[in-house]
Amino acid sequence: MKLQAVRGFKDWLPEEAIKYQYLIEIARKELKLAGFQEIKIPVLEKTELFVRSIGEVTDIVQKETYTFEDRNKELLTLRPEATAGICRMVIEHGLYMRPKPLKIFFIGPMFRHERPQKGRLREFFQIDVEFMGNLTPYYEVELIELALKILKKPLKNQREPFTLEINSLGCPNCRPAFRDYLLYALEKEKEKLCETCKERLSRNPLRILDCKKEQCKEVVKGLKPISEFWCEDCKNHFEKIIELFKIRNLSFSINSYLVRGLDYYVRTIFEIKGEGLGAQDTVCAGGRYDFLIKELGGPDLPATGFAIGLERWALCLFGEKDIPEALLEELKPQCLLIPLGKEAKIKGLKIISTLRDKGIKISALFEDRSLKAMLREADKLGASLVLILGDEELKENKIVLKDMKKGTQEKISIDEIEFYLLENLL
Ligand SMILES: [Zn+2]
Ligand SMILES: [Zn+2]
Numbered sequence: 001m002k003l004q005a006v007r008g009f010k011d012w013l014p015e016e017a018i019k020y021q022y023l024i025e026i027a028r029k030e031l032k033l034a035g036f037q038e039i040k041i042p043v044l045e046k047t048e049l050f051v052r053s054i055g056e057v058t059d060i061v062q063k064e065t066y067t068f069e070d071r072n073k074e075l076l077t078l079r080p081e082a083t084a085g086i087c088r089m090v091i092e093h094g095l096y097m098r099p100k101p102l103k104i105f106f107i108g109p110m111f112r113h114e115r116p117q118k119g120r121l122r123e124f125f126q127i128d129v130e131f132m133g134n135l136t137p138y139y140e141v142e143l144i145e146l147a148l149k150i151l152k153k154p155l156k157n158q159r160e161p162f163t164l165e166i167n168s169l170g171c172p173n174c175r176p177a178f179r180d181y182l183l184y185a186l187e188k189e190k191e192k193l194c195e196t197c198k199e200r201l202s203r204n205p206l207r208i209l210d211c212k213k214e215q216c217k218e219v220v221k222g223l224k225p226i227s228e229f230w231c232e233d234c235k236n237h238f239e240k241i242i243e244l245f246k247i248r249n250l251s252f253s254i255n256s257y258l259v260r261g262l263d264y265y266v267r268t269i270f271e272i273k274g275e276g277l278g279a280q281d282t283v284c285a286g287g288r289y290d291f292l293i294k295e296l297g298g299p300d301l302p303a304t305g306f307a308i309g310l311e312r313w314a315l316c317l318f319g320e321k322d323i324p325e326a327l328l329e330e331l332k333p334q335c336l337l338i339p340l341g342k343e344a345k346i347k348g349l350k351i352i353s354t355l356r357d358k359g360i361k362i363s364a365l366f367e368d369r370s371l372k373a374m375l376r377e378a379d380k381l382g383a384s385l386v387l388i389l390g391d392e393e394l395k396e397n398k399i400v401l402k403d404m405k406k407g408t409q410e411k412i413s414i415d416e417i418e419f420y421l422l423e424n425l426l
Helices: 014-033 047-053 059-064 083-092 137-152 175-188 195-203 205-210 214-221 232-247 310-318 325-329 342-357 371-381 391-395 414-425
Strands: 044-046 067-069 075-078 102-111 123-132 162-168 266-274 282-288 303-309 335-339 362-364 385-389 398-403 409-413
Touching (some): 014 102, 014 123, 014 137, 014 310, 014 325, 044 047, 044 083, 047 075, 047 083, 083 303, 123 137, 123 310, 137 232, 137 303, 162 232, 175 205, 195 205, 205 214, 232 266, 266 310, 303 310, 335 342, 342 385, 342 391, 342 414, 385 391, 385 414, 409 414
Parallel strands (some): 335 385
Antiparallel strands (some): 067 075, 102 123, 123 303, 162 266, 282 303, 398 409
Protein backbone atom coordinates (compact mmCIF):
# COMPACT_ATOMS: atom_id res chain seq x y z
CA MET A 1 0.00 0.00 0.00
CA LYS A 2 1.29 3.40 -0.97
CA LEU A 3 1.44 5.81 1.95
CA GLN A 4 -0.24 9.15 1.43
CA ALA A 5 -1.10 12.18 3.54
CA VAL A 6 -4.57 12.23 5.13
CA ARG A 7 -7.26 13.80 2.92
CA GLY A 8 -7.45 17.53 3.56
CA PHE A 9 -3.97 17.62 5.10
CA LYS A 10 -1.26 19.09 2.97
CA ASP A 11 2.50 18.94 2.87
CA TRP A 12 4.36 22.16 2.32
CA LEU A 13 7.19 21.59 -0.12
CA PRO A 14 10.12 24.01 0.28
CA GLU A 15 8.73 26.33 -2.42
CA GLU A 16 5.43 26.58 -0.55
CA ALA A 17 6.90 26.76 2.92
CA ILE A 18 9.05 29.73 1.94
CA LYS A 19 5.98 31.56 0.62
CA TYR A 20 4.03 31.03 3.85
CA GLN A 21 7.03 31.87 6.03
CA TYR A 22 7.41 35.12 4.14
CA LEU A 23 3.80 36.10 4.84
CA ILE A 24 4.00 35.00 8.47
CA GLU A 25 7.08 37.18 8.97
CA ILE A 26 5.30 40.19 7.48
CA ALA A 27 2.32 39.68 9.78
CA ARG A 28 4.52 39.09 12.81
CA LYS A 29 6.48 42.28 12.19
CA GLU A 30 3.37 44.45 11.77
CA LEU A 31 1.71 42.96 14.83
CA LYS A 32 4.76 43.57 16.99
CA LEU A 33 4.93 47.16 15.73
CA ALA A 34 1.35 47.53 16.91
CA GLY A 35 2.23 46.22 20.37
CA PHE A 36 0.89 42.68 20.12
CA GLN A 37 2.65 39.86 21.96
CA GLU A 38 2.95 36.38 20.51
CA ILE A 39 1.63 33.38 22.44
CA LYS A 40 1.12 29.68 21.80
CA ILE A 41 -1.88 27.58 22.70
CA PRO A 42 -2.18 23.78 22.46
CA VAL A 43 -3.53 21.97 19.42
CA LEU A 44 -5.86 19.94 21.64
CA GLU A 45 -8.45 21.25 24.09
CA LYS A 46 -11.24 19.64 26.06
CA THR A 47 -14.30 19.41 23.80
CA GLU A 48 -16.32 21.22 26.44
CA LEU A 49 -14.38 24.44 25.76
CA PHE A 50 -15.64 24.62 22.18
CA VAL A 51 -19.16 23.56 23.11
CA ARG A 52 -19.32 26.39 25.65
CA SER A 53 -17.65 29.04 23.49
CA ILE A 54 -18.51 28.41 19.87
CA GLY A 55 -21.95 27.12 20.80
CA GLU A 56 -23.33 23.61 20.77
CA VAL A 57 -25.65 24.27 17.86
CA THR A 58 -23.23 25.85 15.44
CA ASP A 59 -22.20 23.98 12.31
CA ILE A 60 -18.63 23.90 13.56
CA VAL A 61 -19.26 22.03 16.78
CA GLN A 62 -22.03 19.87 15.35
CA LYS A 63 -20.34 18.59 12.25
CA GLU A 64 -16.93 20.01 11.60
CA THR A 65 -14.62 19.24 14.50
CA TYR A 66 -12.11 16.47 14.96
CA THR A 67 -13.39 15.14 18.27
CA PHE A 68 -12.29 11.90 19.88
CA GLU A 69 -11.83 10.12 23.18
CA ASP A 70 -8.23 9.69 24.24
CA ARG A 71 -6.89 6.64 26.07
CA ASN A 72 -8.26 7.98 29.37
CA LYS A 73 -11.74 8.38 27.87
CA GLU A 74 -11.46 12.15 27.96
CA LEU A 75 -13.35 13.90 25.15
CA LEU A 76 -10.90 16.11 23.23
CA THR A 77 -11.08 18.30 20.13
CA LEU A 78 -8.43 19.57 17.73
CA ARG A 79 -8.89 23.34 17.83
CA PRO A 80 -11.19 24.50 14.98
CA GLU A 81 -10.28 28.13 15.74
CA ALA A 82 -8.04 29.97 18.19
CA THR A 83 -10.18 32.44 20.11
CA ALA A 84 -11.70 29.92 22.53
CA GLY A 85 -8.30 28.50 23.47
CA ILE A 86 -6.85 31.97 23.94
CA CYS A 87 -9.73 32.96 26.23
CA ARG A 88 -9.18 29.78 28.25
CA MET A 89 -5.50 30.68 28.54
CA VAL A 90 -6.26 34.26 29.62
CA ILE A 91 -8.59 32.97 32.35
CA GLU A 92 -6.46 30.03 33.49
CA HIS A 93 -3.28 32.09 33.90
CA GLY A 94 -4.92 35.28 35.14
CA LEU A 95 -3.66 37.27 32.16
CA TYR A 96 -6.68 39.52 32.58
CA MET A 97 -4.97 41.00 35.65
CA ARG A 98 -2.15 42.38 33.51
CA PRO A 99 -2.26 46.00 32.31
CA LYS A 100 -4.89 46.51 29.65
CA PRO A 101 -5.55 46.46 26.80
CA LEU A 102 -4.22 42.95 26.47
CA LYS A 103 -2.90 42.50 22.94
CA ILE A 104 -1.95 39.00 21.86
CA PHE A 105 -1.55 36.99 18.71
CA PHE A 106 -1.08 33.38 17.72
CA ILE A 107 -0.05 31.72 14.48
CA GLY A 108 -0.77 28.06 13.93
CA PRO A 109 -2.89 25.35 12.31
CA MET A 110 -6.63 24.86 12.89
CA PHE A 111 -8.62 21.74 12.05
CA ARG A 112 -12.09 21.32 10.62
CA HIS A 113 -13.56 18.23 9.07
CA GLU A 114 -15.18 20.02 6.13
CA ARG A 115 -15.19 19.23 2.45
CA PRO A 116 -11.65 20.24 1.40
CA GLN A 117 -11.71 23.23 -0.93
CA LYS A 118 -9.36 25.68 -2.57
CA GLY A 119 -7.59 27.75 0.06
CA ARG A 120 -9.28 25.87 2.91
CA LEU A 121 -8.24 22.34 3.68
CA ARG A 122 -9.02 20.35 6.81
CA GLU A 123 -5.80 21.60 8.34
CA PHE A 124 -5.40 25.30 7.66
CA PHE A 125 -3.27 28.03 9.17
CA GLN A 126 -4.49 31.18 10.81
CA ILE A 127 -2.90 34.34 12.09
CA ASP A 128 -5.11 35.04 15.05
CA VAL A 129 -5.16 38.45 16.72
CA GLU A 130 -6.99 39.23 19.96
CA PHE A 131 -7.52 42.54 21.74
CA MET A 132 -9.00 42.56 25.24
CA GLY A 133 -9.90 45.49 27.46
CA ASN A 134 -12.33 48.31 27.68
CA LEU A 135 -13.21 48.71 24.02
CA THR A 136 -14.05 51.95 22.31
CA PRO A 137 -14.77 52.21 18.58
CA TYR A 138 -11.29 53.71 18.20
CA TYR A 139 -9.68 50.42 19.17
CA GLU A 140 -11.97 48.53 16.81
CA VAL A 141 -11.12 50.79 13.89
CA GLU A 142 -7.42 50.61 14.76
CA LEU A 143 -7.66 46.81 14.64
CA ILE A 144 -9.54 46.63 11.34
CA GLU A 145 -7.10 49.07 9.77
CA LEU A 146 -4.24 46.91 11.05
CA ALA A 147 -5.77 43.80 9.45
CA LEU A 148 -5.99 45.60 6.11
CA LYS A 149 -2.45 46.90 6.45
CA ILE A 150 -1.07 43.40 7.05
CA LEU A 151 -2.96 41.93 4.09
CA LYS A 152 -1.77 44.63 1.70
CA LYS A 153 1.82 44.79 2.94
CA PRO A 154 3.30 42.25 0.49
CA LEU A 155 1.74 44.05 -2.49
CA LYS A 156 4.11 46.36 -4.23
CA ASN A 157 1.87 47.44 -7.11
CA GLN A 158 -1.39 49.34 -7.10
CA ARG A 159 -3.57 46.23 -7.11
CA GLU A 160 -6.37 46.37 -4.53
CA PRO A 161 -7.57 42.79 -4.21
CA PHE A 162 -9.19 43.23 -0.76
CA THR A 163 -12.61 44.61 0.16
CA LEU A 164 -13.93 45.26 3.64
CA GLU A 165 -17.50 44.42 4.67
CA ILE A 166 -18.96 45.33 8.02
CA ASN A 167 -22.13 44.74 10.02
CA SER A 168 -23.36 44.80 13.59
CA LEU A 169 -25.00 41.77 15.16
CA GLY A 170 -26.56 43.87 17.92
CA CYS A 171 -26.30 43.06 21.60
CA PRO A 172 -28.17 40.87 24.12
CA ASN A 173 -30.70 43.71 24.45
CA CYS A 174 -31.68 43.85 20.82
CA ARG A 175 -30.60 40.63 19.10
CA PRO A 176 -33.33 38.39 20.61
CA ALA A 177 -35.99 40.49 18.86
CA PHE A 178 -34.21 40.04 15.54
CA ARG A 179 -33.90 36.31 16.14
CA ASP A 180 -37.62 36.07 16.91
CA TYR A 181 -38.40 37.99 13.77
CA LEU A 182 -36.17 35.68 11.72
CA LEU A 183 -37.83 32.57 13.12
CA TYR A 184 -41.26 34.01 12.34
CA ALA A 185 -40.40 35.27 8.85
CA LEU A 186 -38.37 32.23 7.79
CA GLU A 187 -40.86 29.68 9.08
CA LYS A 188 -43.29 30.97 6.45
CA GLU A 189 -40.67 30.52 3.69
CA LYS A 190 -39.30 27.28 5.05
CA GLU A 191 -40.08 25.21 1.95
CA LYS A 192 -37.95 27.46 -0.25
CA LEU A 193 -34.80 26.99 1.88
CA CYS A 194 -32.03 24.48 1.18
CA GLU A 195 -31.82 21.33 3.33
CA THR A 196 -29.01 22.72 5.50
CA CYS A 197 -30.93 25.91 6.18
CA LYS A 198 -34.10 23.97 7.06
CA GLU A 199 -32.04 22.39 9.82
CA ARG A 200 -30.51 25.71 10.78
CA LEU A 201 -33.92 27.28 11.22
CA SER A 202 -34.49 25.78 14.64
CA ARG A 203 -30.96 25.83 15.97
CA ASN A 204 -29.10 28.76 14.38
CA PRO A 205 -31.35 30.91 12.14
CA LEU A 206 -28.76 33.70 11.83
CA ARG A 207 -26.57 31.47 9.70
CA ILE A 208 -29.29 31.32 7.03
CA LEU A 209 -28.45 34.95 6.19
CA ASP A 210 -25.02 33.73 5.20
CA CYS A 211 -26.07 30.78 3.00
CA LYS A 212 -24.38 30.76 -0.39
CA LYS A 213 -27.23 28.89 -2.15
CA GLU A 214 -29.25 30.97 -4.63
CA GLN A 215 -32.62 29.74 -3.34
CA CYS A 216 -31.76 30.91 0.19
CA LYS A 217 -30.29 34.21 -1.00
CA GLU A 218 -33.67 34.88 -2.68
CA VAL A 219 -35.51 34.35 0.61
CA VAL A 220 -33.01 36.43 2.57
CA LYS A 221 -33.42 39.38 0.19
CA GLY A 222 -37.03 39.76 1.31
CA LEU A 223 -36.13 40.03 5.02
CA LYS A 224 -35.82 43.15 7.13
CA PRO A 225 -32.14 43.90 7.87
CA ILE A 226 -30.82 43.52 11.42
CA SER A 227 -30.18 47.28 11.54
CA GLU A 228 -33.93 47.84 11.99
CA PHE A 229 -33.70 45.98 15.28
CA TRP A 230 -30.61 47.64 16.80
CA CYS A 231 -31.10 49.34 20.15
CA GLU A 232 -30.02 52.96 20.59
CA ASP A 233 -26.57 52.02 21.94
CA CYS A 234 -25.86 49.58 19.13
CA LYS A 235 -26.97 52.12 16.55
CA ASN A 236 -24.73 54.85 17.97
CA HIS A 237 -21.80 52.47 18.23
CA PHE A 238 -22.10 51.42 14.61
CA GLU A 239 -22.43 55.01 13.43
CA LYS A 240 -19.28 55.98 15.32
CA ILE A 241 -17.35 53.20 13.62
CA ILE A 242 -18.58 54.26 10.20
CA GLU A 243 -17.64 57.85 10.97
CA LEU A 244 -14.10 56.78 11.90
CA PHE A 245 -13.79 54.63 8.77
CA LYS A 246 -14.61 57.70 6.71
CA ILE A 247 -12.13 59.88 8.59
CA ARG A 248 -9.46 57.22 8.04
CA ASN A 249 -10.40 57.00 4.38
CA LEU A 250 -10.98 53.25 4.55
CA SER A 251 -13.15 51.92 1.76
CA PHE A 252 -15.82 49.56 3.04
CA SER A 253 -19.35 48.41 2.44
CA ILE A 254 -22.10 47.70 4.92
CA ASN A 255 -23.44 44.18 4.46
CA SER A 256 -26.65 43.78 6.49
CA TYR A 257 -26.61 40.03 5.90
CA LEU A 258 -23.11 39.48 7.17
CA VAL A 259 -23.07 37.02 10.08
CA ARG A 260 -20.32 34.84 11.49
CA GLY A 261 -20.34 31.09 11.98
CA LEU A 262 -19.66 31.49 15.69
CA ASP A 263 -22.24 32.23 18.37
CA TYR A 264 -20.13 34.46 20.53
CA TYR A 265 -19.97 37.62 18.44
CA VAL A 266 -21.82 40.79 19.43
CA ARG A 267 -22.04 44.14 17.68
CA THR A 268 -19.28 44.85 15.14
CA ILE A 269 -18.30 42.01 12.85
CA PHE A 270 -16.31 42.31 9.66
CA GLU A 271 -14.91 40.33 6.79
CA ILE A 272 -12.18 41.16 4.32
CA LYS A 273 -12.75 39.42 1.03
CA GLY A 274 -10.12 38.65 -1.57
CA GLU A 275 -10.34 38.76 -5.35
CA GLY A 276 -10.23 35.61 -7.45
CA LEU A 277 -11.03 33.15 -4.68
CA GLY A 278 -14.50 32.02 -5.80
CA ALA A 279 -17.35 31.50 -3.35
CA GLN A 280 -15.10 31.01 -0.31
CA ASP A 281 -13.44 34.38 -0.59
CA THR A 282 -13.05 35.50 3.03
CA VAL A 283 -9.36 36.11 3.72
CA CYS A 284 -9.82 37.71 7.12
CA ALA A 285 -12.77 37.80 9.51
CA GLY A 286 -13.37 39.06 12.96
CA GLY A 287 -15.50 40.94 15.41
CA ARG A 288 -16.35 41.69 19.01
CA TYR A 289 -17.00 39.04 21.60
CA ASP A 290 -17.66 41.06 24.74
CA PHE A 291 -19.18 38.29 26.87
CA LEU A 292 -17.21 35.21 25.91
CA ILE A 293 -14.55 35.49 28.61
CA LYS A 294 -17.20 35.93 31.29
CA GLU A 295 -19.22 33.02 29.94
CA LEU A 296 -16.16 30.81 30.17
CA GLY A 297 -15.79 31.66 33.86
CA GLY A 298 -13.53 34.71 33.63
CA PRO A 299 -14.09 38.35 34.49
CA ASP A 300 -16.08 40.88 32.53
CA LEU A 301 -13.61 41.63 29.74
CA PRO A 302 -14.87 42.92 26.40
CA ALA A 303 -12.79 41.78 23.49
CA THR A 304 -12.43 41.86 19.76
CA GLY A 305 -10.20 40.11 17.30
CA PHE A 306 -9.65 38.79 13.83
CA ALA A 307 -8.09 35.85 12.04
CA ILE A 308 -6.34 35.83 8.69
CA GLY A 309 -6.48 32.59 6.70
CA LEU A 310 -2.88 32.13 5.62
CA GLU A 311 -3.53 29.88 2.60
CA ARG A 312 -6.29 32.11 1.21
CA TRP A 313 -4.16 35.19 1.74
CA ALA A 314 -1.32 33.56 -0.21
CA LEU A 315 -3.71 32.42 -2.94
CA CYS A 316 -5.04 35.94 -3.33
CA LEU A 317 -1.55 37.46 -3.53
CA PHE A 318 0.30 34.91 -5.61
CA GLY A 319 -2.35 32.80 -7.35
CA GLU A 320 -2.15 29.03 -7.45
CA LYS A 321 1.39 28.43 -8.65
CA ASP A 322 3.19 31.75 -8.74
CA ILE A 323 5.95 32.02 -6.21
CA PRO A 324 7.90 35.27 -6.38
CA GLU A 325 11.34 34.81 -7.94
CA ALA A 326 12.99 36.59 -5.03
CA LEU A 327 11.63 33.97 -2.63
CA LEU A 328 12.79 31.05 -4.77
CA GLU A 329 16.23 32.63 -4.81
CA GLU A 330 16.37 32.04 -1.06
CA LEU A 331 16.18 28.30 -1.59
CA LYS A 332 19.40 28.20 -3.57
CA PRO A 333 22.81 27.84 -1.98
CA GLN A 334 24.77 31.00 -2.73
CA CYS A 335 28.07 29.23 -2.40
CA LEU A 336 28.95 25.59 -2.69
CA LEU A 337 32.18 24.01 -1.54
CA ILE A 338 33.52 20.94 -3.35
CA PRO A 339 36.43 19.42 -1.42
CA LEU A 340 38.31 16.70 -3.31
CA GLY A 341 40.12 14.10 -1.24
CA LYS A 342 40.22 13.26 2.46
CA GLU A 343 42.44 16.14 3.68
CA ALA A 344 40.42 18.66 1.71
CA LYS A 345 37.15 17.31 3.15
CA ILE A 346 38.48 17.72 6.69
CA LYS A 347 39.59 21.27 5.92
CA GLY A 348 36.21 21.79 4.20
CA LEU A 349 34.30 21.15 7.43
CA LYS A 350 36.24 23.97 9.05
CA ILE A 351 35.81 26.35 6.12
CA ILE A 352 32.03 26.05 5.92
CA SER A 353 31.64 26.45 9.68
CA THR A 354 33.84 29.59 9.71
CA LEU A 355 32.07 31.13 6.72
CA ARG A 356 28.62 30.46 8.20
CA ASP A 357 29.75 32.28 11.35
CA LYS A 358 30.42 35.26 9.09
CA GLY A 359 26.89 35.09 7.74
CA ILE A 360 27.76 33.53 4.39
CA LYS A 361 25.26 31.02 3.03
CA ILE A 362 27.27 27.99 2.00
CA SER A 363 26.69 24.28 1.43
CA ALA A 364 29.16 21.54 0.60
CA LEU A 365 29.30 18.34 -1.44
CA PHE A 366 31.32 15.78 0.53
CA GLU A 367 31.22 13.09 -2.11
CA ASP A 368 33.54 10.83 -4.03
CA ARG A 369 32.22 11.63 -7.48
CA SER A 370 34.16 13.24 -10.31
CA LEU A 371 34.62 17.01 -10.24
CA LYS A 372 32.70 17.25 -13.47
CA ALA A 373 29.69 15.43 -12.03
CA MET A 374 29.73 17.56 -8.92
CA LEU A 375 29.94 20.79 -10.91
CA ARG A 376 26.87 19.67 -12.84
CA GLU A 377 25.12 19.08 -9.51
CA ALA A 378 26.19 22.54 -8.30
CA ASP A 379 24.66 24.05 -11.40
CA LYS A 380 21.37 22.21 -10.84
CA LEU A 381 21.30 23.34 -7.21
CA GLY A 382 21.60 26.93 -8.45
CA ALA A 383 24.87 27.87 -6.70
CA SER A 384 26.32 31.12 -7.97
CA LEU A 385 29.84 30.59 -6.63
CA VAL A 386 31.61 27.25 -6.31
CA LEU A 387 34.74 26.76 -4.21
CA ILE A 388 36.92 23.83 -5.27
CA LEU A 389 39.50 22.52 -2.86
CA GLY A 390 41.90 19.86 -4.14
CA ASP A 391 45.05 18.41 -2.58
CA GLU A 392 47.23 20.66 -4.80
CA GLU A 393 45.49 23.81 -3.66
CA LEU A 394 45.49 22.65 -0.05
CA LYS A 395 49.31 22.47 -0.07
CA GLU A 396 49.48 26.10 -1.22
CA ASN A 397 46.74 27.14 1.23
CA LYS A 398 44.68 28.20 -1.77
CA ILE A 399 41.25 27.45 -3.19
CA VAL A 400 39.71 27.69 -6.67
CA LEU A 401 36.76 29.99 -6.95
CA LYS A 402 34.44 29.44 -9.86
CA ASP A 403 31.80 31.97 -10.85
CA MET A 404 28.99 29.83 -12.28
CA LYS A 405 27.25 32.68 -14.07
CA LYS A 406 30.29 34.17 -15.77
CA GLY A 407 32.04 30.83 -16.19
CA THR A 408 35.31 32.33 -14.92
CA GLN A 409 37.57 30.98 -12.23
CA GLU A 410 40.55 32.08 -10.21
CA LYS A 411 42.75 30.83 -7.41
CA ILE A 412 42.74 32.75 -4.14
CA SER A 413 44.23 32.30 -0.68
CA ILE A 414 42.02 30.34 1.74
CA ASP A 415 42.46 33.14 4.30
CA GLU A 416 40.89 35.58 1.87
CA ILE A 417 37.74 33.60 0.99
CA GLU A 418 35.62 35.45 3.47
CA PHE A 419 36.48 38.92 2.11
CA TYR A 420 36.22 37.76 -1.45
CA LEU A 421 32.79 36.18 -0.93
CA LEU A 422 31.38 39.10 1.04
CA GLU A 423 32.46 41.41 -1.76
CA ASN A 424 31.10 39.25 -4.56
CA LEU A 425 27.83 38.23 -2.99
CA LEU A 426 26.53 41.61 -1.89
ZN1 LIG B 1 -28.19 46.47 21.10
ZN1 LIG C 1 -29.33 27.56 2.52
